[in-house]
Amino acid sequence: MELLDGKLISEKIKVEIAKEAADYLAQSGRKPHLVAILVGSDGGSETYVASKIKNCEKVGFKSSLIRYDDTISELELLEKIRTLNQDKDVDGLIVQLPLPKHIDPEKVTEEIDHKKDVDGFHPINLGRMMRNLPCFIPATPYGILLLLQEYKIDTTGMHCVVVGRSNIVGSPMSILMARNQKVGNCTVTLTHSKTKNLKEQVLQADIIIAAIGKKNFITADMVKNGAIVIDVGINREISTETKSGYKLFGDVDFKNVAPKSSFITPVPGGVGLMTIVGLLKNTLASAKKEIYR
Numbered sequence: 001m002e003l004l005d006g007k008l009i010s011e012k013i014k015v016e017i018a019k020e021a022a023d024y025l026a027q028s029g030r031k032p033h034l035v036a037i038l039v040g041s042d043g044g045s046e047t048y049v050a051s052k053i054k055n056c057e058k059v060g061f062k063s064s065l066i067r068y069d070d071t072i073s074e075l076e077l078l079e080k081i082r083t084l085n086q087d088k089d090v091d092g093l094i095v096q097l098p099l100p101k102h103i104d105p106e107k108v109t110e111e112i113d114h115k116k117d118v119d120g121f122h123p124i125n126l127g128r129m130m131r132n133l134p135c136f137i138p139a140t141p142y143g144i145l146l147l148l149q150e151y152k153i154d155t156t157g158m159h160c161v162v163v164g165r166s167n168i169v170g171s172p173m174s175i176l177m178a179r180n181q182k183v184g185n186c187t188v189t190l191t192h193s194k195t196k197n198l199k200e201q202v203l204q205a206d207i208i209i210a211a212i213g214k215k216n217f218i219t220a221d222m223v224k225n226g227a228i229v230i231d232v233g234i235n236r237e238i239s240t241e242t243k244s245g246y247k248l249f250g251d252v253d254f255k256n257v258a259p260k261s262s263f264i265t266p267v268p269g270g271v272g273l274m275t276i277v278g279l280l281k282n283t284l285a286s287a288k289k290e291i292y293r
């Protein structure tokens with residue numbers, strides 16, 4: 001078993017991003033700029049957004065965090081997005097999800113200019129991804145592709161079983177793993193909460209991508225010997241063992257699954273750190289107009 005070390009790889013790629021950002025600053029006189037909007041005070045979202053902002057500073061990007069109480073109206077939020085869409089100093093614009101119930105995440109996602117949609121959630125980016133056209137790829141799937149690429153894992157012809165069909169991870173991941181690309185060319189099965197014989201399906205996998213959001217959901221009896229296991233889960237539980245007061249658990253029962261796997265991502269220290277790298281790479285590409293003019 002070999003660990004797919006998200007910490008090591010994310011640090012390595014961030015050094016490359018920082019160098020590119022410095023070159024971009026020297027040429028253009030400005031830094032890539034990410035704006036993050038956070039509505040309300042969901043504990044997980046607070047942590048993720050803080051990490052995104054911190055990492056922007058680390059690689060020499062400008063970042064802005066715009067916070068709103070969860071009483072903000074949908075209209076007010078949409079108007080702010082329209083203003084930021086017009087702002088030439090903004091390269092990337094993200095609205096952290098989930099949003100309060102009275103705000104429709106679909107409206108918010110569609111309001112963001114697809115040319116600044118560094119989360120890759122806009123229907124134009126998702127549609128372009130389906131067609132293998134230049135686009136912003138959602139940050140978590142992008143991070144997973146980069147991790148597999150760094151470990152030179154050739155997934156050609158593998159059976160990839162994705163567990164979970166979220167808009168953010170499972171659905172785009174299933175498309176990406178089937179594409180005719182370096183990391184891709186898999187036969188993909190997309191499973192979800194209504195899948196019959198889930199265990200039998202997952203047992204067929206050469207590569208498992210677990211993104212179901214349930215602690216220790218993938219158990220050792222569901223995993224074929226030698227499988228590659230990608231754990232997207234970030235399940236937070238209150239704990240007295242850690243400084244933060246929380247402990248993170250993946251969707252995979254790491255202790256028992258790891259010995260059966262060929263490669264596996266830990267939680268924490270795996271996919272979560274790579275998500276940030278995906279976001280930073282998209283933001284840099286936006287500033288450099290590599291995807292859209």
Ligand code: GUN
Nearest residue numbers: 094095096097098119139
């Ligand atoms: N909530 C959970 N993951 C994400 C993400 O990648 N982007 C945004 N905007 N919200 C999220």
